[in-house]
Amino acid sequence: MLFNSIEFLLFFPIVVLLYYLIPKKAGKVWLLITSYFFYMCWNAAYAILILISTVVTYGAALLMNRTDSKSAKKGFLIGNLVINFGILFFFKYFEFFLMNISFFVKLFGGDAIKNPFSLLLPVGISFYTFQAVGYAIDVYRGDLKSEKNFVTYALFVSFFPQLVAGPVERAKNLLPQIKDMSFIRKASYNDVVSGLCDMVWGLFLKMVIADRIALFVDGVFANTYKLGTIETVLGAIAFAIQIYCDFGGYSAIAIGAAKVLGVELMKNFDTPYFAESIAEFWHRWHISLSTWFKDYVYIPLGGNRCSKAKKYRNLLITFLVSGLWHGASWTYVLWGGLHGLYQIVEDLLKNTFGNIRAALKINKDTFGYHLAAKIRTFLFVSFAWIFFRAESVSQAFLYIRRMITRFNPWVLYNESLFKFGLDRTETWILMIAIAVLLLVDIAQYKTKKTPGELLLKENVPFRWIAVIVLVLIVLVYGEYGINFDSGKFIYFDF
């Protein structure tokens, strides 16, 4: 069940209405049932995987809490990690693993190893596995007590707004809120209103911008071999916008939906394309995952409280793993590696750039300086997205080759850009929508508030008009229905 589907349009109001109508004590059970139903709409059988992950981490955490023996605790944690990551590996990476083994086997004259299993990737497996594993590590470290109530814990793992594509919640944030559900309804009138506004904004990002610009991106990436600089540069920038609106849109809907139910999920995006460095970008992009990697990979590796060489090693490992988390393909690994590399270079050149700035008497506190820094970061990030979007490493390199070897500015004037899935009308709609996004992002950047929270501060007539116009824009200009088959959110595959 997609957030932008008629099914969800029916499902969500029913869930919310009944949640507020039934006794508080039954609220958790109701949300647990509906969360499993939500997941089972994709593939009923795969709900068993969430259940296994839930039971294993629940049991391991209880056992860790009961014992004082450090080695026993470690044993429970390792056992838990092996089972959870084992499932993740089997369903997500096994084929990739065999493919690479086969490559080497073939190199030495052997036959390729065929995958005896034909498995669909369970939707959201990386998200709920990481969420559950994070909880277990917190309990192991003693940062958190194990949850005794199975329903509470099961809902923590499967809470439907964030089940299939995050935010990857921390137990410290989400578990207490779920526990409280039995006693209080936390959602205020303002929470419900701003949550609903955030959901509409998310649908606007996904359906009006992401799915529309995807038509152009798909056209460019499908025709890489015959394109030149302008199309490929625009294609890369377009994909940067697509993935932001796709995933940012999903997160806005998820956070908004949770808010309507009285649950405050962690922020996942904080105007990432306004970052002035790659390091800052990762403080603003997919925050729940990047902080997860920081807490459970980077810092355990030593973080930055060590030698520079080790720090860079830690950084690179973290980003390579993060790349692999996104997908079982070398393109993702390269994408992650590139981001790691960017940050290492950024750190290495920090002093040099500082000296150059001082020598040239460049004032950092100017609009122009900040704008240039933002554009530079955006371009580097967009370049890295090429690896993320490409079907293969070779396609990514071909794309880059076309980008730098075929300068063709005339395509800006001969209408050929309208042949990649978006004609003049659609391009205008897209441009206006992106302008709206830019305005809202500037407001978010300045105020640190979500669109829903921003609207709450406005007078009622403005708020009403804004919401009604937005709803109508989504309903009319959104990409959905017959003849349209994009549908899925990109991050569901991770």
Added chain:
Amino acid sequence: MKLKRLIGAVVFSIVLTGCILLTFRTLSWKDTGEDYVSSMEQLKNTPKNSIDVVFLGSSHVYCGVLPEVLWDEYGIASFDMAVSGADRYSSYYQLKYLLKKQNPKVVMVDIYGLITGKMEVEGNIYRNLMSMGMSKESADLIKMDADKEQFFDYFFKWPVVHSRYRELKKGDFVKNPVNSYMKGEELYWKSTPMYKEEGIDEVTACSELDEETVNWLKDMQELSAKENFRLIVMAIPMHFSEEDKMTSNAISAYCSENGISFLDFDAYASGIGLAFDEDYLDEYHLNSFGAAKLSSFMGKYMSVNMNLEDHRGEKKYADWDEDFAWYQKEKLFYSLENAKDMTEYFQILSNIDAATCVMILDGECEFDYSNYEEYFNTVGIEEWDALEGGTFVIKNNEAVRTSDNLYLEVDKVPFHIYYDKESEVFLADTYDFVFEGRQEFCNLLVIDETTGMTRSAKGFYLKNEE
């Protein structure tokens, strides 16, 4: 505070719903034929329990049967429940939908939907699956004709029609007035010479009826018993191939075995008086001349074989009168387009009610006034006035000189002219009609005041008229 918020939420929901409904009305799929002429919309506007005879089928029916003729000649209140490309299931559920508000005594169903299979043309799928209101019949038809995963898309309609923002026309914002009185027919005056396959009338062999057809006929028969109407299966004249004829024969045989009347109008074509060179629109459809002959023949048959009431003069049936008046006017517009010369043009024009003519006379051209004296005198244009040239608006046989801003100074200057019914003004440069006025011509533009549409644009070369 709580109450205030509750009221606010309710008011907001009402405003939002209103805006959504208004947007949907604009975006909704409106046409079941061309130019948003919609038989479903017409059905909605037809008084309850007023239809006595329903003609069921696809374009064969709305091209081939004219309820206006049945009304004019016999006072029979009939309706073409026909949607372009309707297959058997569409027809069945559209009839059920009609039966919710109407109580016809006779339903005559064309066999073309039984000869062809499921709908394939995208536009026809939309027309049939989305023209009914949200109802059980609509849901049943969608289940029958569309893919399972597309059910909600077609049922709620919005997921399909929302992308119509790319093709919106004037008719999406302003209702087409003809839908308030038309009775499902469409008028086509064009002729295409037709021929009948040699020996086709002698084909007596029957093909084997498939299970779907048999079940469909059974369902129709059951419906006729339940709803108490007489079911007649008919074959509207068209170009039948041998295979079509064999299917038609099989349906005929099934009908006679099961007590259903079957009327093969194609076999009676010559008896009806249909001329192959002038009464067919194309291979599959009659034109309106042919339709008038067939309808007249049907009317005669009904008056003899069925006990149908003559409703002429009844207040409840006023829109059948209106429909007939519209039909008459359409015939005149057609004649106007085909007028040989300006004299004939003016003669026809003087017979058309509720039409406005814009006449632009070239003042530089010295033409012979006496050729048109009779008409100009009728509308009040004197010789000096005509020879001076200029723009005249002729309405109710009265000409009024109007602004000269449409006076043609350059040869072959294309311009738009448009009569806006609401404001009763002529507008230039609109999208719906291009009129190419020329020098040394009498340029004539006729606007139908009922629809506000330009209906005729002609230019007569003044100097050669003598």
